Amino acid sequence: MHAINYEAPKTLKDAIALLAQHGEKARPLCGGTDLIIQLRAGVRRPDHVVDVKKIPELREISFDLQKGLRLGAAVPAIEVYESADVRRYFPGLQEAAHLIGSNQIQSRASVGGNLCNGSPAADTTPALIALGAKCRVAGPKGERMVAVEDFCTAPGRTVLQAGEILVEFQIPVPARHSSDAYLRFIPRNEMDIAVVGVGTSVTLDLDDDRFVDARIALGAVGPTPIYAAKASEALKGKKIDSATIERAAKLAVEQSSPIDDMRGTAEFRRHLVGVLTRRTIGIAIERARLAERR
């Protein structure tokens, strides 16, 4: 590895100042499960590594029935998995957090890092998009909010400007009769990067027989994670039956634009988008029906 400087600011202000000062030559470090590998491989060669784990705002996780979930960008995946609130209100996000690598990786990897790494295959990203999560970004010019689906711009690239830092995710309180699900397909049962990942949230009507709202998001089938707008719209207001679900699955396949690589052919990935869209809708419906009436 090339020589680096390491700094661990304790406040958001200091972190922003450091990142702004070094610009392109600095890279924030959170769990390090992507960054350290990239440094070693020479894929990224920043002179300065700014450890953001000691900034309190980035480590907080809180939920209330007014504001919803605030999830600090540096909270490790394992804490997301263990959070009773996440388990209760956002089971899809919980399962996505639990799929990021092994226990060892989950101890370090954060949901924020998962997004900022800019990989289209990040497991938590489709789950966040499905939940309509927003990113609170702070920088030298102040703060701004960015929808998760707008955060990634290309493989390895995001909307973050020099000096900007992802502080937290804000996820609205789930509606009544709603729930979410995340599934990914991998060849093994653990330790693989998603060949395809699909996150889905649904809100049902009070009789549980129509979709009121839905959000479907796709991972690993394009240069960035994708909000499958047409597929999501296709569910809204429709009766819950296999024809409706099939139509949404088909639209999701159409919106995907996968490539051939060592993890799967484009053809196989498109096929999987259909399979996982159907399956996540099914799971989300079931959960919404069972969900505690709120």
Added chain:
Amino acid sequence: MAAGTTEGSRFRVIGTRPVRHDGVEKVTGAARYGADYAFPGMLYGRVLRSPHAHAIIKSINVEKARKLEGVRAVVTSADLPELPDRIEQGGELPINLHHLSCNILARGKVLYDGHAVAAVAATSPHIAEEALRLIEVDYEVLPPAMTVEDAMAPNAPILLPSLRNKEDGPDKQTNVAAHVQFKRGDIKDGFSKADYVIERTFKTAMVHQGYIEPHNAVGIYNADGHATIYCSTQGSFVVRSLSAAVLGIPEGKLRVVPAEIGGGFGGKTTIYLEPLSVLLSQKTGHPVKLTMNRAEVLRATGPTSGGTIRCKMGATKDGKLVAAEVWMAYEAGGFPGSPVPMGAMCIIAPYDIPNMVIDAYDVVVNRPKTAAYRAPGATNAAFASETIIDELAEKCGIDPCDFRIKNGAHEGTPQTAGPPYKRIGMIETVEAIKNSPHYKSKLTGKNRGRGVATGFWFNIGFQSSAMVNIHNDGTASVVTGSVDIGGSRASMAIITAEVLGLDVKDVRPLIADTDAIGYTDVTGGSRTTVATGLAVYEAAQDAVRQLKERAAKLWEKKPEEVEFNNGMLSAKANGVKPMSIKDIVPRLGRTGGPITGRATVNARAVGPAFATTCVDVEVDPDTGKVSILRATVAQDAGKAVHPSYVEGQMQGGTVQGLGWALNEEYFYDSKGVLRNTGLLDYRMPTCLDLPMIETVIVEVPAPGHPIGSRGVGEVSIVPPPAAVANAIARAVGVRMTELPMSPGRVVKAILSKDGAAVASAAAD
């Protein structure tokens, strides 16, 4: 767990399960593996590797790298002697030292992505790595030949300009390094008698041994011209002879100290970093440690061949195999030497087939030079033949176990290469599966299926040395040159304790370096317990013989009047009080000095080994993902010396076979660059992908071996890919002919067949 052995009480210690002698060091982190060695003033080395699959090296400029602060030396192939481009005679197996040297550091040409080009020593591994970035290599990139088909095509790019084969003659450049043929009976006549003939073409992917410990070596060059290498290897003597040859120094000036080894599976039977560590130490005057990272391991070491196998077999209606015809070509990697001759000798080895012809081709391709991998060549071969056997059984309407029993090889059946088998346990392993709780259980559920396959592997003998020392307190130590890769120290102690009548805890097993013990071949080829075990057995017998002589002296008897049983010396005469070893030890000084038993052997290749495996799978028809529900392996161990470690070999081999079956493969891009250079995308099974692996140890003693042991290290890897393929066929009605049977391939096969058949083929 294992079925009990049928053999009764011939042995006292052999067949028991003591805690391994090196166990505590290995569970406390104290055991020293190659990368754990450190010496004062030690430098760190790194290797620059080719980014191209096939290129001419026009020039290498190392000046900038040399100038980096902390860099102490940079070497290229110009620093190594040029060796003759011919097969060396005298060894057991052919070796071309020019090829070996060119694989250590490329000379003139690079032949695969990852081919070593230069090496650096520096004061820290990070500086060495940064120095690699400063080495300027001017390549002329050539088109690569990545598959056997590419390389055998008429206008294929030629990898080795001097390579010739016998058939094409001295004038024709070629990528086909060798052709081997085996023939018996009349193939036309054979097929004319067949009622059913199945012919398919199979493809298998290049796979890696996947040992968790990357290669390592610490070289220390002494000003007097002697050098020492500390490294993790399966064969310290092989490292010594090959490294000496590559360095151009006499073997006697090199000492190799085998460290603990973190897995090998055949992949650590050759050399990569070892001579470089000495060369860099010689240039710098410091100890130099070289280690590979995982990407280097995958790009540049050991894989075993993928390739193409066309297999045609015929059987009569009543289920008798009558003919087999095989064409097979294996990827050798950048230099000749794939295991295709062994694959050819294994492919139909479990069966008695009167008419056969097998043609096998060793083909160089722009991939890493292959190294041995657990039953080299046999697993791909069995994937082909055992799939066809399964289909023939299905056509004949015969249970797959019964079909194998009916056609199974037995004592007297000619082997593929001609000589008749001695006593073997092929049929016994199939019967063990047939009678297993697993095979007798009913498999229910949709998209589930059960598959069976049998595998064969040889047992190599080769040379081993052993010493048994009797100590002052009546305990013993046993010293060998066989590196312990999976618990063999315990086996050596067990054999010694058995012969000397000692408690196994009173025997300390040691592994000596190349100057401290006589020549010993690699830990590989399923030979350690069989051949080194034989040397240990004889060395212990030698100690017993000496003990009897000493007792005879003390008792004023003839040695033949002294008996030795269960550790007690006795004579039939009146008034002679039996003595234990402990009793006689104080008297050794006056009767001739300490006792060391010694033996060296060149063991004949004794009983070959068979394994039969049964696998239940469930296929997700939407995604093509195959889950292993249950697996049982029955293997002929001859006589299990330490049954726990025999089971361990059976389970480990089975799981490697399952990984090969389902997900492991090398992905090269169109330019011949390896894409999956890490363990994220080179997908070996995790424990979450597996059930418990049930084992049945079959014991058909190997004739001619005093214990009856057969090698157990390899054969269990052979059946799983075919067993899984056969299970998938029963689960979803598709015959998979390409490895790995990854989800994409399986779902494609399912979707491309009649959709209706999917449901109907499912198990009830």
Added chain:
Amino acid sequence: MPTVIVPALLRKLTDGRERVSVRGANVRQVIDDLERQFPGIKAHLVEDGDLKSGINVSVDGEMGIGGLLDPVNETSEVFFLPAIGGGTR
């Protein structure tokens, strides 16, 4: 007389014959007699005065360890086959 079973690819040198009767009390003598009957075959089996590297000899189903020195009796069957390695290279 001992019998040599000729490897498949060398049968072109023995007029296609698979089994050849030979004289000799060890492998060296057997090969010399084979060469007398079929000139040129020895070069495929012997180099630098020893069995070629990569070739193994089996006498009556027993893998040889003595190379050319292995004894052969009047009823022996002598096979030449590729050497097996479980990993020596």
Added chain:
Amino acid sequence: MHKTAIETTINGERVEFLCEPRQSMLEVLRDVLGLTGSKEGCLTGDCGACTILVDGRATCSCLMLGVEAAGHKLETVEGLAQGANLHPLQQQFLENASLQCGICTPGFLMSAKALLERNPHPSEAEIRYALAGNLCRCTGYDKIVRAVLEASKATTSKAA
């Protein structure tokens, strides 16, 4: 290259060391502190051979910088046994023949320790999940899973 002084706790003892920021925790353990029980298998967090516990959680020490250790509690395989008394997991690995080459063993022991401390009586499925980040190429995992099951029986209500 400038080095940073780091204060941390390793296996219950306060430790101070000097390291470069680019050195991983694994490198610090092995090359600076001489604790070579943690092994390097991949340097990408895919094999688990370098697993240590950081504040009780299993962590790949190859994916942690040495400088990040400041103020945390680290545990390595060297701290598992109490003097000459092996930890129940170590004992069960020996008795069940759960290691062949042994290179993955330290990592498995540490992952299993993290599991048993949170879940003293895990099911086979829970064990397999918790150990999925540790690769073993020798054993096929059977005897490793059995050892952890046995150790969980041996462990009394309070995890060791």
